[in-house]
Amino acid sequence: MTDYSSLLSLIPMLPLLSAVILLFSNPSRLWVSILAVGSITSVALISLFLNYVYWQQTDFILKASLGSWIDIAQLSIGFGLYLDALSLVMITIISGVGALIHLYSTGFMYQDNSFKRYFTYLNLFVSAMLFLVLADNLLLLYLGWEGVGLCSYLLIGFWYQDSSNNFAANKAFLMTRIGDTAMAIGLFLLFTHLGTLDIQEIQAKAHTVWSLSDNTIASLCCLLLLGGAVGKSAQFPLQNWLPDAMAGPTPVSALIHAATMVTAGIYLIARNSQLFQLAPDVLYIVALIGTFTLLLGASAAMVQSDLKRILAYSTISQLGYMFLALGVGASASAVFHLMTHAFFKALLFLSAGALIYSLHHEHNIFKMGGLFKKLPVVAVSFAIGCSALASLPFTSGFFSKELILEQVIASNHIALWWVAVLGAFITAFYSARLFFVVFLGQTQLSPNNNPTKAMSMTLTILCIFALFGGIQPTGLTTLMPPLSSVNLTFLQHWLPIILPFIAISVAWWMFKTNRFGKTQHSTFKDIHQFLKSGWAFDSIYNVIFIIPFKYLCQLNKHDAIDLFYRLIEKISSVLHNIFSKFQNGQLRSYNASLVIFCILAFTWFISGELIR
Amino acid sequence: MLETIFIITAAIILICALLTITAHNVVHALLYLVVTMLAVSLIFFILGSSFAAALQIIVYAGAIMVLFIFVTMMLHQGEKSLAQERHLFHFSTSITAFVLCSILFCELTFILFLAPSETSNTILIAQAPAITVKQIGQQLYGPYSLLVVISALMLLSALITAIHISKSAASAQIKPEDTNL
Amino acid sequence: MIPISWILFLSLSLFSIGIFGVLARRNLLFILISLELMLNAVVILFIAGSRYHSVPVANSDGQIMYLLVLTLAASEIAVGLSLVIHMYRQHHHLDIDKLNKLRD
Numbered sequence: 001m002t003d004y005s006s007l008l009s010l011i012p013m014l015p016l017l018s019a020v021i022l023l024f025s026n027p028s029r030l031w032v033s034i035l036a037v038g039s040i041t042s043v044a045l046i047s048l049f050l051n052y053v054y055w056q057q058t059d060f061i062l063k064a065s066l067g068s069w070i071d072i073a074q075l076s077i078g079f080g081l082y083l084d085a086l087s088l089v090m091i092t093i094i095s096g097v098g099a100l101i102h103l104y105s106t107g108f109m110y111q112d113n114s115f116k117r118y119f120t121y122l123n124l125f126v127s128a129m130l131f132l133v134l135a136d137n138l139l140l141l142y143l144g145w146e147g148v149g150l151c152s153y154l155l156i157g158f159w160y161q162d163s164s165n166n167f168a169a170n171k172a173f174l175m176t177r178i179g180d181t182a183m184a185i186g187l188f189l190l191f192t193h194l195g196t197l198d199i200q201e202i203q204a205k206a207h208t209v210w211s212l213s214d215n216t217i218a219s220l221c222c223l224l225l226l227g228g229a230v231g232k233s234a235q236f237p238l239q240n241w242l243p244d245a246m247a248g249p250t251p252v253s254a255l256i257h258a259a260t261m262v263t264a265g266i267y268l269i270a271r272n273s274q275l276f277q278l279a280p281d282v283l284y285i286v287a288l289i290g291t292f293t294l295l296l297g298a299s300a301a302m303v304q305s306d307l308k309r310i311l312a313y314s315t316i317s318q319l320g321y322m323f324l325a326l327g328v329g330a331s332a333s334a335v336f337h338l339m340t341h342a343f344f345k346a347l348l349f350l351s352a353g354a355l356i357y358s359l360h361h362e363h364n365i366f367k368m369g370g371l372f373k374k375l376p377v378v379a380v381s382f383a384i385g386c387s388a389l390a391s392l393p394f395t396s397g398f399f400s401k402e403l404i405l406e407q408v409i410a411s412n413h414i415a416l417w418w419v420a421v422l423g424a425f426i427t428a429f430y431s432a433r434l435f436f437v438v439f440l441g442q443t444q445l446s447p448n449n450n451p452t453k454a455m456s457m458t459l460t461i462l463c464i465f466a467l468f469g470g471i472q473p474t475g476l477t478t479l480m481p482p483l484s485s486v487n488l489t490f491l492q493h494w495l496p497i498i499l500p501f502i503a504i505s506v507a508w509w510m511f512k513t514n515r516f517g518k519t520q521h522s523t524f525k526d527i528h529q530f531l532k533s534g535w536a537f538d539s540i541y542n543v544i545f546i547i548p549f550k551y552l553c554q555l556n557k558h559d560a561i562d563l564f565y566r567l568i569e570k571i572s573s574v575l576h577n578i579f580s581k582f583q584n585g586q587l588r589s590y591n592a593s594l595v596i597f598c599i600l601a602f603t604w605f606i607s608g609e610l611i612r
Numbered sequence: 613m614l615e616t617i618f619i620i621t622a623a624i625i626l627i628c629a630l631l632t633i634t635a636h637n638v639v640h641a642l643l644y645l646v647v648t649m650l651a652v653s654l655i656f657f658i659l660g661s662s663f664a665a666a667l668q669i670i671v672y673a674g675a676i677m678v679l680f681i682f683v684t685m686m687l688h689q690g691e692k693s694l695a696q697e698r699h700l701f702h703f704s705t706s707i708t709a710f711v712l713c714s715i716l717f718c719e720l721t722f723i724l725f726l727a728p729s730e731t732s733n734t735i736l737i738a739q740a741p742a743i744t745v746k747q748i749g750q751q752l753y754g755p756y757s758l759l760v761v762i763s764a765l766m767l768l769s770a771l772i773t774a775i776h777i778s779k780s781a782a783s784a785q786i787k788p789e790d791t792n793l
Numbered sequence: 794m795i796p797i798s799w800i801l802f803l804s805l806s807l808f809s810i811g812i813f814g815v816l817a818r819r820n821l822l823f824i825l826i827s828l829e830l831m832l833n834a835v836v837i838l839f840i841a842g843s844r845y846h847s848v849p850v851a852n853s854d855g856q857i858m859y860l861l862v863l864t865l866a867a868s869e870i871a872v873g874l875s876l877v878i879h880m881y882r883q884h885h886h887l888d889i890d891k892l893n894k895l896r897d
Contacts, residue, residue: 632827661859680825683823701818714809763865
């Protein structure tokens with residue numbers, strides 16, 4: 001059996017290398033594209049090759065090491081890479097979808113002046129993400145975690161001349177930072193109690209050190225890791241940065257905020273699934289968070305008018321599905337849904353990008369209409385993407401979502417199943433709404449230019465994956481065994497299949513009677529506004545956190561801590577004024593000070609003598 | 613016998629010194645100072661240092677005081693100076709100096725009385741051999757020859773300085789170009 | 794037999810009188826005069842000291858030191874008086890309280 005560890009170590013290093021080269025050089029547009037797209041494509045080819053090698057094997061492990069990082073006393077961390085079925089799926093998705101998005105970006109960003117900077121950041125992002133999923137210890141994972149957070153900030157605020165983009169980037173970074181801090185504290189706790197940060201060792205040791213009856217610390221650690229995942233994957237309560245993050249270029253939204261970065265949280269929990277099994281309460285919280293978020297995202301997406309915000313809320317909602325699957329113990333189906341979601345969401349985002357590009361940066365769907373004949377490629381990709389999102393039968397999204405719903409029933413959480421089904425209904429509804437409003441009806445805005453060749457080619461490839469990519473990798477089920485299947489009732493089996501069609505018909509009726517885009521009653525208006533603002537979380541956080549903080553800053557206007565330093569300065573200037581009066585130029589006062597000093601010296605001498 | 617002479621002479625010194633510094637008239641002060649110098653010379657005689665005593669009269673009272681009197685003659689302007697001086701020195705303005713000096717004086721006497729009393733506290737005049745000028749000369753040209761050279765240098769520098777300062781004061785007005793240094 | 798403490802007492806009282814003169818008088822000439830008093834006080838001490846240490850063999854160090862002090866006094870007076878003349882010619886008074894430009 002030949003050793004592929006050198007290939008494995010190439011995987012995260014190639015994009016890093018190209019990012020560094022792009023950082024320090026200034027080649028022409030052609031060479032930038034060749035270098036950037038080439039590095040990711042080679043990583044994709046390597047991962048395809050590894051897939052081929054390990055095709056029939058379900059229980060393989062491949063390790064590589066890039067050197068030692070920290071080596072002090074008990075703490076010994078290296079740049080170790082670990083490949084098993086889960087990481088193989090992840091790197092295939094990241095490099096595959098990443099390569100396609102890089103190709104797409106060469107067309108989309110061609111007019112932009114900062115072409116090279118864009119690809120530097122994008123390559124750096126892919127490298128950090130690969131480190132994250134290939135890490136064999138939690139510290140290297142955290143390094144990748146922070147790296148993707150940084151690149152997300154840089155890319156959201158890519159057009160930094162507009163200050164609203166900077167605010168959006170700040171918001172994203174700060175909210176994920178809160179989660180990252182919780183995760184760091186979790187890492188500290190894990191190291192203190194288990195003495196190691198190696199992931200596989202943690203899984204093994206946790207079962208010996210803690211048990212199900214003695215699991216307070218284990219629950220605490222899992223809760224903190226969950227905090228990190230919640231921040232990165234935009235779940236409740238840290239979810240409102242994702243809609244604002246749409247201020248970045250559309251390929252960035254496709255790569256980072258649909259396919260890869262936001263899935264890091266799910267990867268984290270799936271990776272540590274054996275640790276999480278020690279804390280069933282935390283898993284229940286995961287499921288609850290997932291359910292709540294999927295409802296939040298879906299209902300908010302129902303009433304948006306900005307094209308990318310619809311897709312952003314839809315991402316939040318689909319991530320909620322994955323969290324629900326993780327919470328009920330079906331990690332394999334969560335990762336499967338992650339895979340199909342990557343395909344169809346990337347497809348949707350890229351088609352949205354092509355749409356925006358052709359309509360000269362128009363984002364409002366109510367200004368578009370009847371574009372089916374004018375932009376056929378985009379329309380077909382959108383149709384396929386929306387049907388996968390709505391989980392119409394035999395699309396990839398159908399298989400993964402049905403699997404999740406089955407697993408929810410198998411774990412006996414019937415209430416959560418009903419909410420998930422409601423979420424599926426709303427999902428189908430808003431996807432249909434999106435498609436109808438943009439592509440059918442009266443034409444309002446005409447497209448200026450057609451999408452470039454690179455963009456169309458990418459869209460076609462992704463269409464194929466979105467349609468036919470619904471095959472769960474077998475390695476996943478071996479690694480994270482699913483719950484034992486239970487017999488579904490007739491309702492439970494057929495309702496999720498029929499529901500999308502009902503939703504599409506309702507949407508069609510509403511579209512034909514022109515009920516979209518207008519609100520009649522005042523109560524509907526309030527509900528509409530509430531849903532549109534993402535359940536008013538921005539205002540809630542403003543009241544809870546920002547206003548008291550500003551009040552405290554107002555109280556501390558004169559800076560109490562600085563008062564101490566100003567006091568020192570004040571004392572020294574007072575002393576200066578006193579002492580400078582001694583230098584008055586009067587000869588007699590100088591003489592007098594000599595005599596006074598003599599007197600004092602004699603007094604000291606006398607007192608010394610007297611004491612003795 | 614010697615002790616009574618010593619006490620009287622000491623009293624003269626102190627009284628004349630006090631009168632010197634509280635005089636309003638410069639010439640009176642200088643005359644009192646000359647008397648003080650002569651009394652100090654007598655103290656030197658009592659202590660057996662005849663050479664020092666002779667030098668005191670010749671150089672101190674004879675040359676330095678004369679220098680003082682020359683300068684006073686140049687600057688003293690009779691009644692105007694006296695009035696100025698009365699304005700400058702007044703008891704009420706010197707009270708601080710008086711307090712400070714009395715404190716200093718008290719402390720020094722206190723230290724004096726703190727000193728352990730020694731058995732051979734008295735100066736034995738009879739036993740001490742006389743010091744001749746020849747012996748002093750031999751010391752000066754022997755171990756202390758460097759001192760002589762240095763004091764000669766000091767006198768030379770003082771001479772040059774005095775000539776230079778007095779000259780530029782007495783000469784004509786300083787030309788304006790000379791001030792741009 | 795004159796105890797050394799008497800001479801010490803004479804010397805220190807003359808010295809403190811001299812200091813009082815330097816501090817209390819504003820006329821420059823009087824300050825120089827008080828300076829002379831202080832020098833005399835110190836010189837008495839030197840002579841007495843050499844007399845006190847004269848027991849086995851005659852000690853003339855005190856008188857030699859007196860020579861040096863004398864030389865010093867002479868030079869100092871020469872320079873000092875020429876400065877007095879200079880000051881009088883420039884300012885037409887001898888008040889040192891008015892000479893206070895050497896400061897901040």
